[in-house]
Amino acid sequence: MARHRSRIDRTPFQTDISDLSHDGRGVARREGEGGKVTFVSGALPGEVVMAEQTARSRHFDEARTVEVLQPSPDRVQPRCPHFGVCAGCVLQHLAEDQQIVAKQRVLMDNLQRIGHVQPQTVLPPLVGDSWGYRRKGRFSVRRVEKKDKTLVGFREQDPRFVADLSQCLTVIPEIGGRVADLSAFVETLDGKRDIPQIEFIAGDQAIALTVRHLQPLSDADRAAWQAFGEQYGFVIYLQPGGLDTVHPLTAEKPLSFRLAPWDVELAFRPLDFIQVNANLNEKMIALALELLQPGPDERVLDLFCGLGNFTLPLARRVREVVGVEGDAGLVARARENAERNQLANASFHAADLTQDQRQASWMREGFDKLLLDPPRSGAIDVLQQLPLKKFKRIVYVSCHPGSLARDAGYLVNEQGFTLVSAGAMDMFPHTAHVESIAVFERR
Structure with a gap:
């Protein structure tokens, strides 16, 4: 969206902050601007701040906090001396226990506004290490x-x-x-x-x-x-x-990390995708398996499986698990990881899940349950191809609440599933990134 820097008025103005945006900025409506939305970096809901405009566009303005006149009770002193300049973190000024509350709110808002769905149960937020976690x-x-x-x-x-x-x-x-x-x-x-x-x-070593x-x-x-x-x-x-x-x-x-609860070790290459927060990753896998309720005689499909982060722990619990991933290098490593961990009941396929896979051998096989962990763009392309009536339960791990909401709307409103539960997971503390998990059951 075009920003008109030539018309920016740098005169500081006072404004009330009503909400927190999806990217961690305060939301204000300026009375003198006809109630136009202004996103204010460094501001929190409930605060009164002096702000300076930094960018204009037709539909909203942007500003930065110059002075906090009335601070929120949830405001804390940022621990990092570079906070406010470095874009690596945007929420260090918000108390840690409130960061995940804000992310949970973003998730629920997206589900209702984009997907027109709401979960029967809101899961307790999942939190882990919040400092020194990014590996x-x-x-x-x-x-x-x-x-x-x-x-x-x-x-x-x-x-x-x-x-x-x-x-x-x-x-x-x-x-x-x-x-x-x-x-x-x-x-x-x-x-x-x-x-x-x-x-x-x-890795661990x-x-x-x-x-x-x-x-x-x-x-x-x-x-x-x-x-x-x-x-x-x-x-x-x-x-x-x-x-x-x-x-x-x-x-x-060799680069690798161990998932001790499942006696699994995953080897990887230096540019491979791995979950950033090791402590939260273990908790996330445990939660996903608990929500999926895999049975020892079941066959499970794991889409966007990567190195086998969920696939191999699942293999300890089910008769068979099939992982599908678009990156052929990751699939090769996943197969090696299955062999290394002596998990003969885990198999892997390389496939572009944005393209038509209806004739693929793995697509034609029968499954009891589905686990998926797609990229930010979500999974609508492959969901529209799957024989969804055959899945009793779906666990969807998401790194973008907007695409999860869209896909949840498809599953619930068009495919007859119930959104049993959903909740936020703090994979990236102090950032605005919202990781989440949702469970669907066939009605």
Whole structure:
């Protein structure tokens, strides 16, 4: 949507905050603007603030909090010194127990407004580790000539800029406490202007950094990265091009994490998708299995299965489980994981679930129950192809409440399911990201 910066009035104005938006900003309606909605960063519901306009559009304006005149009782002092500049977190000023309440409210609002459904039962919010939890992420890298330094970190709230971080309190300490060291190190490299991003991912025994570089590394830079990895205990991978160019700089260490309650270990590659919050992930798997109620004689379909995060724990509980995933590399790793864990009753298929799969062999097989964990775009394409009448129960894990609401509307209003229960899960504390779970039963 076009923003008309030339007409922005920077004069601070006083406003009441009535609600919290889906992206963590306060919602205000300015009387002098005909009740036009203004989204105010740094403001909480119930507060009176002085704000400064930052952007205009036809349907809404944007602003930032300049001063809090009447604070909310739920306001807390942000723990991170970079809060308000770095866009990695937007809710640190809201008490932790209220963050998940706000996310639960976003979920229920989406279900009613978009899907025209509401659950018979609202599940208690699922929470886990809230600091030092992020085991996967991507730092932007930028050489800033005006500052004569290289910045490594998340984007600022103005995404044109990289935040100048000394630390990150939501990333695992082994990485989050080394952001300044990483920035200082990259500054010493010959190719510091040719590194746009560094991705990190942590297993139980090893932490990998994947360095994207636009030009070949000099011998000196290769030696420097090797020494840096040895100094801090990182496995360094290089990525000179696309995903298929990722390779270890020196010796490779296996990356994996264990799901102890199910005696399952999942191995992965440095750019694979894994759930960001390890503690919450275990709780989420346990909840999903509890809600699915898998029986020992049942056959279960797991869509968007990835590495087998749900599939392999399910294999401990059912006669057979079939996982389907669009990324062929993840499917290969999932098969290896099933073999590694001696789970012969788990099989995997690579398939683009946005395309017609009605003739696929796995689609024609009979199933008792369905578990799915789709990307942000949701699962409507594959839901419209499935023989839904054959599923007694569906558990839907979602990373976007809007697409879940749309798909829930389809299942309930068009396919005769009941939305038994739904609730929010705090996979990303201090951010506005809403992870959720919903259970459907055939009426």
